[in-house]
Amino acid sequence: MKVLHIITGLDVGGAEQQLRLLLRHCDVRxxxxxxxxxxxLAEAIRADGVxxxxxxxxxxxxIGALPRLTALIRAGEYDVVHTxxxxxxxxxxxxxxxxxxRTIVATEHSLGASSIEGRPLSLGTRALYRATERLGHGTFAVSATVARRLAEWGVPARRIHLVPNGIEPGRFRFDAGARARTRDRLGIPQDAYVVGGVGRQVPGKRFDAVVRAVADNPGTHLLLAGDGIERVPLLRxxxxxxxxxxxxxxxxxxxxVPDLLSAMDLFVTASxxxxxxxxxxxxxxxxxxxxxVTCPAVEDLPPEAAPGARQVAPDQLAAAVREEHLAGPRRLPPPQAVEHYHIARTAELVTARYLEAHHRGGLFRRRRTPVPAAVPRPAGPAAPAAQEAAAAPPAAAQQAPAPAAEDTPATPAQK
Known part of the structure; x- marks a missing residue:
């Protein structure tokens, strides 16, 4: 089976890293x-043989890119296009x-309640999303939270399928030697209490709130890892x-990232x-x-799946840092949530969807009764029933052959 992944860019971000992991674990061409x-990330993916x-x-x-992309896809004779x-x-x-x-799917990586990929949602963004969503055959939501948001947008429930993000747990295992070396290399005292954060430095991630929380706690140190348009403002x-x-x-x-995490004592995410x-x-x-502040990966699971993670109100970050600092540094055993989100499991789910689509001639055929999802859902709220919305596709989309009536594949949704 030949699969073409189409992505907006290959900078260092969560969706891009997730794609690389998926490529390494999915047993398809x-x-x-x-x-x-x-x-x-392009060279890293090429080095992996892709x-x-x-x-x-x-x-x-x-728009001139559209015929070039169409020709590239047609020449490759792909069984699946995954966006x-x-x-x-x-x-x-x-x-x-x-x-x-034959099969077009998407992974919805970054649909927030009021933003997508860190940018505010607009009526135009939403309309174009819905119009082109109907040209595909299914959307993989990375969390139950995203699945609910897709349903609220009017994406039919039969086309929303929970396929969580995944990680390679062993890669991030705490390493005392790496901790000492990284602190020495960065000039961080070995006995310092280090608060950390990792991610794209964009306004939605609110790294400025983490900086202020550390400023309110004398004696703590801060280690932020990432890049983006907020890097210079953060330094200022x-x-x-x-x-x-x-x-x-x-x-x-x-x-x-693994060495940087080993050098930290507390991880804070303020998004x-x-x-x-x-x-x-x-x-x-x-x-x-x-x-x-918000973390669907944790919130969608029972509390016992990640006992070391705790939600705090946006205005309580400094207090949370203070409490942990007073308690002193500690290392916890990796919780159940880590294995639940193992990339091998995610790759199995994705590959199974590809194969199902290939053998059935389209991922999810239209029926009066929704096709049961084969993807196991983590404990927590499942995607709600969706409302069928009728958004008119844009001009470019209108030229594309639409899925046939009752017996034709439906559509995916993605960023």
């Missing part, structure tokens, strides 16, 4: 197309439909608060609008106590 420049093609679109409205992130889903589903691909904030001697903002591609919470899950795998 794969290729990748990035709509923008190759990005830092070809990567960059379309180098000039922007969201570069990731908003722009890739819009262009990828239209192109795959024009190319006559560090200086304005006088934290130059106890706060660092570093590049995770240089130092490595108020998450789709999953991959960084928090990696921190749990490293044995760190985690304090979060």
């Amino acid at each position: 794969s290729a990748v197309v990035t709509l923008t420049e190759p990005g830092p 070809p990567v093609t960059a379309l180098r679109m000039s922007g969201n409205r570069d 990731h992130l908003y722009r890739a889903c819009v262009y990828g589903r239209i192109a795959a439909r024009l190319a006559g691909v 904030l560090v200086h304005s608060l006088g934290l130059q001697n106890r706060a660092l903002v570093v590049d995770p591609t240089v130092h490595g 108020e609008d998450e789709a999953f919470g991959l960084a928090a899950l990696e921190a749990l795998a490293a044995g760190l106590p985690v304090r979060y």
Whole structure:
């Protein structure tokens, strides 16, 4: 089976890293197309043996990329096209439909309550999402929270399937030697209490709130790993608060996330609008106590699945840091949640969906009774019944052959 993954870009982000993991664990022939420049992950994926093609679109409205993408898909004779992130889903589903691909699916990585991929949702964004969603055959929601949001948008429940993100737990296992080496390399005292965070430095992640929480707790140190448009403002904030001697903002591609997590004592995520919470899950795998504002990966499971993680109100971050600092550093055994979200399990679910689609001639055929989901759902609320919404597709989408009536595959949704 040949699968083409289409993604907006290959910068270092959660969706991009998740794609690389999926490629390494799915037992199918794969290729990748990035709509923008190759990005830092392109070479890593190529080194894993997966070809990567960059379309180098000039922007969201570069319609000229559509015929090129369609031709590329048609020439590859792919059995499945799997899209990731908003722009890739819009262009990828239209192109795959024009190319006559048998099965078109999407993974919804970043649909928040009021934003998608860190950007505010607009009526236009939502309308285009729904219009192109109907050109595919199913959407993989990375959490039950995302599944509910898709249903609230009017995506039919029969086309929403829970396929959680996954991690390689062993990669993040605490390493005392790495802790000492990383602290020494970064100039962090070995006995310092280090509060940390990892992720794209964009406004929605609210790393500024973590900086302020550490500023309110003298004696604590801060270690943030990531990059993005908020990096320079964060550095300015560090200086304005006088934290130059106890706060660092570093590049995770240089130092490595596992080593950085080993160097931390407490992991804090301040985002108020998450789709999953991959960084928090990696921190749990490293044995760190985690304090979060929003984290569906944890919230969608029973409390005993991640006893080291605790939700805090946005205005209580400083108090949470203070409480943990007073308790002193501790390392916890990786909780049940870590194995629940093992990437091997995620890859099995995705591969099973591919094979089911291939043998049935389309992922989820339209029926009066929804097809039962074969994907096991974690304990917690399941995706609610969806309302069928009738959004008119944009001009480009109208040219694409629509799925047939009652017996034809339905559609996916994605960013």
